Amino acid sequence: MQKKRIVIVGMGFGGVHAAQALAGKGHDILLVDRNNYHLFQPLLYQVATAGLEQESIAYSVRAMARSWPDVRFHLTEVTGIDFSRKEIQVTSGLLPYDYLIIGAGSATNFFGLTAVEQHAFDLKELEDAEVLRNHILSAFERAVIEPDPARKRALMTFVVVGGGPTGVEFAGALIELVNFVLAKDYPELGIHTARVVLVEATDRLLAAMPQELGMYTLQKLRSMSVEVLLNAQVVDVDAEKVSLHDGAVIPAHTLVWSAGVKAAPLAARLEVPRAAGGRIIVEPDLTLADHPDVFVIGDIAWLQQDGKALPMIAQVAMQMGVYAAKAILAKEQGSVLPPFRYHDKGSMATIGRNAAVANVFGLQLRGYPAWLAWLLLHLYYLIGFRNRIVVLLNWVWYYWFHERQVRLITRRKPMKQD
Amino acid sequence: MQKKRIVIVGMGFGGVHAAQALAGKGHDILLVDRNNYHLFQPLLYQVATAGLEQESIAYSVRAMARSWPDVRFHLTEVTGIDFSRKEIQVTSGLLPYDYLIIGAGSATNFFGLTAVEQHAFDLKELEDAEVLRNHILSAFERAVIEPDPARKRALMTFVVVGGGPTGVEFAGALIELVNFVLAKDYPELGIHTARVVLVEATDRLLAAMPQELGMYTLQKLRSMSVEVLLNAQVVDVDAEKVSLHDGAVIPAHTLVWSAGVKAAPLAARLEVPRAAGGRIIVEPDLTLADHPDVFVIGDIAWLQQDGKALPMIAQVAMQMGVYAAKAILAKEQGSVLPPFRYHDKGSMATIGRNAAVANVFGLQLRGYPAWLAWLLLHLYYLIGFRNRIVVLLNWVWYYWFHERQVRLITRRKPMKQD
Numbered sequence: 001m002q003k004k005r006i007v008i009v010g011m012g013f014g015g016v017h018a019a020q021a022l023a024g025k026g027h028d029i030l031l032v033d034r035n036n037y038h039l040f041q042p043l044l045y046q047v048a049t050a051g052l053e054q055e056s057i058a059y060s061v062r063a064m065a066r067s068w069p070d071v072r073f074h075l076t077e078v079t080g081i082d083f084s085r086k087e088i089q090v091t092s093g094l095l096p097y098d099y100l101i102i103g104a105g106s107a108t109n110f111f112g113l114t115a116v117e118q119h120a121f122d123l124k125e126l127e128d129a130e131v132l133r134n135h136i137l138s139a140f141e142r143a144v145i146e147p148d149p150a151r152k153r154a155l156m157t158f159v160v161v162g163g164g165p166t167g168v169e170f171a172g173a174l175i176e177l178v179n180f181v182l183a184k185d186y187p188e189l190g191i192h193t194a195r196v197v198l199v200e201a202t203d204r205l206l207a208a209m210p211q212e213l214g215m216y217t218l219q220k221l222r223s224m225s226v227e228v229l230l231n232a233q234v235v236d237v238d239a240e241k242v243s244l245h246d247g248a249v250i251p252a253h254t255l256v257w258s259a260g261v262k263a264a265p266l267a268a269r270l271e272v273p274r275a276a277g278g279r280i281i282v283e284p285d286l287t288l289a290d291h292p293d294v295f296v297i298g299d300i301a302w303l304q305q306d307g308k309a310l311p312m313i314a315q316v317a318m319q320m321g322v323y324a325a326k327a328i329l330a331k332e333q334g335s336v337l338p339p340f341r342y343h344d345k346g347s348m349a350t351i352g353r354n355a356a357v358a359n360v361f362g363l364q365l366r367g368y369p370a371w372l373a374w375l376l377l378h379l380y381y382l383i384g385f386r387n388r389i390v391v392l393l394n395w396v397w398y399y400w401f402h403e404r405q406v407r408l409i410t411r412r413k414p415m416k417q418d
Numbered sequence: 419m420q421k422k423r424i425v426i427v428g429m430g431f432g433g434v435h436a437a438q439a440l441a442g443k444g445h446d447i448l449l450v451d452r453n454n455y456h457l458f459q460p461l462l463y464q465v466a467t468a469g470l471e472q473e474s475i476a477y478s479v480r481a482m483a484r485s486w487p488d489v490r491f492h493l494t495e496v497t498g499i500d501f502s503r504k505e506i507q508v509t510s511g512l513l514p515y516d517y518l519i520i521g522a523g524s525a526t527n528f529f530g531l532t533a534v535e536q537h538a539f540d541l542k543e544l545e546d547a548e549v550l551r552n553h554i555l556s557a558f559e560r561a562v563i564e565p566d567p568a569r570k571r572a573l574m575t576f577v578v579v580g581g582g583p584t585g586v587e588f589a590g591a592l593i594e595l596v597n598f599v600l601a602k603d604y605p606e607l608g609i610h611t612a613r614v615v616l617v618e619a620t621d622r623l624l625a626a627m628p629q630e631l632g633m634y635t636l637q638k639l640r641s642m643s644v645e646v647l648l649n650a651q652v653v654d655v656d657a658e659k660v661s662l663h664d665g666a667v668i669p670a671h672t673l674v675w676s677a678g679v680k681a682a683p684l685a686a687r688l689e690v691p692r693a694a695g696g697r698i699i700v701e702p703d704l705t706l707a708d709h710p711d712v713f714v715i716g717d718i719a720w721l722q723q724d725g726k727a728l729p730m731i732a733q734v735a736m737q738m739g740v741y742a743a744k745a746i747l748a749k750e751q752g753s754v755l756p757p758f759r760y761h762d763k764g765s766m767a768t769i770g771r772n773a774a775v776a777n778v779f780g781l782q783l784r785g786y787p788a789w790l791a792w793l794l795l796h797l798y799y800l801i802g803f804r805n806r807i808v809v810l811l812n813w814v815w816y817y818w819f820h821e822r823q824v825r826l827i828t829r830r831k832p833m834k835q836d
Contacts, residue, residue, distance in 0.1 A: 036559065036827045053473035053808075055824045062603040063823070072606060075559040075827070092563045127829050141454065141493040145510045185480040188490060386815050386823050390471075390808060397804050405481070405804050406473045409454045409493070411545050 003027055004098040006328060007088060009078050009266075011038045011061050013314040014103035014298035016383075017321030023068030025329055030095065032088070034077040036061055039126055040382050042314065043391070045166060047129035049173040050137070050181070050407040051398060054126050056390040059383040078104070080269055083291050099293050101324050102280070104267070106299035106312055109260035109277060119237045120257035123166060130410060132256065136174070137409045139253055140186055151240075154251035156194035159242045161234050162259035163200030164207070165349040168217055170256060171198045171226050172352040179225070180402040197227045197250060199234055201259070206357065208311065208347060213357040216366045220351045261312050263300045275302040275309070284339035286324055292331075295324035303340070310342050314381075319343065350374045353399070421445055422516040424746060425506060427496050427684075429456045429479050431732040432521035432716035434801075435739030441486030443747055448513065450506070452495040454479055457544055458800050460732065461809070463584060465547035467591040468555070468599070468825040469816060472544050474808040477801040496522070498687055501709050517711050519742050520698070522685070524717035524730055527678035527695060537655045538675035541584060548828060550674065554592070555827045557671055558604055569658075572669035574612035577660045579652050580677035581618030582625070583767040586635055588674060589616045589644050590770040597643070598820040615645045615668060617652055619677070624767060624775065626729065631775040634784045638769045679730050681718045693720040693727070702757035704742055710749075713742035721758070728760050732799075737761065768792045771817070 004027045008015045011033040022029050037058040046052045065071045076090040081102075087094045108122040121132045136158070143155040156178075160171045175196045183191040198205075198221065204214045205221075205228070221228055229244070234255070236243040242250045263278035272288060273281040279302035280288070286301065288294045298317030303310050310316050323340045330337050346360030348370060356370035365373060375395065379388050397403055422445045426433045429451040440447050455476040464470045483489045494508040499520075505512045526540040539550045554576070561573040574596075578589045593614045601609040616623075616639065622632045623639075623646070639646055647662070652673070654661040660668045681696040690706060691699040697720035698706070704719065706712045716735030721728050728734050741758045748755050764778030766788060774788035783791060793813065797806050815821055 035829070036555065036825075053471045054828070055471035055473075055826060058826050060603070060823070060825050063821075063825070066602055074563065075556075076563070125829075126826075130828075137454065138493075145492065145494070184484055185478070384823065386811065386821075389811060393804065393807060393811075403481075403804075405478070405802065407454075407478050407481070408473060408476050408544075410472070410548075411453070411543075 006099045007097040008101045010103035010105055012103055012105045014317035014321035017318045018101050018325045021322050021325035023071050029071040031073045036075050044123045044129045045170040045173055048132040049177045050133055050404040052394050053406050054130055056387050058126055078266055099328050101295045103298040104264040104300050106261040107264050109262035115237050120255045122257050134409050137407055143189055153193050155253050157252035158254045159197045159250055159252045160256045161199045163205040166258040168349050171196050175224050175226050176352050181404050199229045199232045201233050203230050209359050210364055217351055217357055220355050224352055267300055285327055286340050297321050297324050305342055316342055348374050424517045425515040426519045428521035428523055430521055430523045432735035432739035435736045436519050436743045439740050439743030441489050447489040449491045454493050462541045462547045463588040463591055466550040467595045468551055468822040470812050471824050472548055474805050476544055496684055517746050519713045521716040522682040522718050524679040525682050527680035533655050538673040540675050552827050555825055561607055571611050573671050575670035576672045577615045577668055577670045578674045579617045581623040584676040586767050589614050593642050593644050594770050599822050617647045617650045619651050621648050627777050628782055635769055635775055638773050642770055685718055703745055704758050715739050715742050723760055734760055766792050
């Protein structure tokens, strides 16, 4: 067997699973990412709500690669790909490949709303979570010294857009932060006037889940005093208010946007067929139509199954990563895999303390059992044993003491030039 | 007894101890700091060398203040003080006081070397540690793709200036990070060519310690392959090299400056008598000469004892904080405390694994016993039980597995404007 050079772009869930499946199989593997860590995105909202330190949900790529034979890593950004010359262009030069796996992920989709893009916070990258946490805590500090009651309340009003898992989880975690933790931190503020408003464009929450679980989530969030607005859309925003489609105006200094994702910017830089959200259209074996040596996986890939595009979630990316790796190994042995097929293992979302919804193994769980399942599954998928212990420690602390200890406002200093 | 308004500026070791001693004694206490956390500076070097997450060495001021009756907190920066009107000027307005305790701390002293100030890294604030960690890890990533062997080595060369505790501890932690951790992360680099150079202007290390402990430290660092240059001074630096007093040039992309501290910038904005390093000269009872209601404590205060100025260290600050609090309480009861007297409980510095020096309780310890004493004492003084567990967990992990897990290059995103 000839040794091939396989480049994997992006160390998200797809890229990591591809690398794991390819390592030690006799090929040279080069991992490329603009961060030196794998980020566990599903817990970003807990960093943003002071529940976890950012370091506990990120894991060094080199720490993983240590146990993978013939795997190297380049910290660099991909600026383009020449499919005919089989080269990727990175900031530091050109990298040739025999096989390429593209798993560059996704970015927040602001759907062309430039005011929203300018003012809204989102939760895609590690620093987004820290920036949002700093902003939330700073808003309360500013409220302390704000003499005008209306502005004071606007500083303590948080509008979250999008009733999918991220929006639901963030809104639930934020209202708990306010009611359990910040209420004790800011006795001088009438903290019961703080508002968390969840805005959803359709008539239900968690559209990907069975109807009953969406209903449970709605009731639970409302019982926790999250104001849920269904069939509502944000049309404009500035530093002090959020405007809705029906003319209603919410005085608020914070807008968190979790209403949509699109393909990562890399997709637009390539000459490839693209579908909705700029995602790259792939063949049933995840390759590009004219380039059987190029696989596209995860959020950035667009593939229909049973008449519907596969969702942009971690599970799809992981299965695609493993498939792409196996497909390459099969090709090298002269065989061909059957087309990729996604196996939906279900989904879950946590709402708050002892409350979650899960649709797994054909079961619909809600409340405590779903919450426990959520905790265990997220700990299991988190990479790094030490990270698991730190996360578990924070969760136990919060559960027992109602304390989230990472409520720091860290300052931003630019890196030194050299 | 009349209720007085006491303002404490700065939540370092001095301010926290003053607040603790004043809380619940019948007065209104207002804490002021430009950060919302108390920082445990002695462990900053471990954040910079990927050993600890930054959140584990900082503790929310509001979390502390919760258990302190009649204590409030303002997150703001002090821009000036009007001693005659008894008001401090902060970004958000004016704050009146009956008693004022100033514990604004210190800043790095570059001694007018502007090239050094521009290029060097220092370790005073939380973000300094993160910036330095990012820089160190980025230097290794750049070395991986650097074709020129001389530049490659310069990227892996780190010059540390100052043979005091910070310089010694940082140099030791850095060489261990390189030899134990990064050597495994970067198999493609000849990591034995990496250099850590410690430059000290005098003829010995740890000048505040007994001679024998300084000798032990020198031998230990050299045995760990730190290059220690005594009687040497840095006179110039640019992005790629460090120049010494004797004309020698060290090609290096990183200069860490721990050669001196001076009073925090606030001191220069006040009309007060100042001594060396811009420190505010105080009376034997820590008050300003003409203002018996203003106490100055910690690094920013200058007081002689037995013919020598008190050192700028945490212990002095803590004792001064407690003294200032007690002096205020005494005055309110019509009595007067004897002059402040610093009781030196000794000092210690860790060099590396199982190796430290300590001069405590009249004992001179070195090696393993000193190291153990250092660990226990630092855990004891760290604020927050959860922080202690997280720090201990990281230490155990490193001790057993030679792993420092926080080796992330985090990116800097500016905060959103509003």
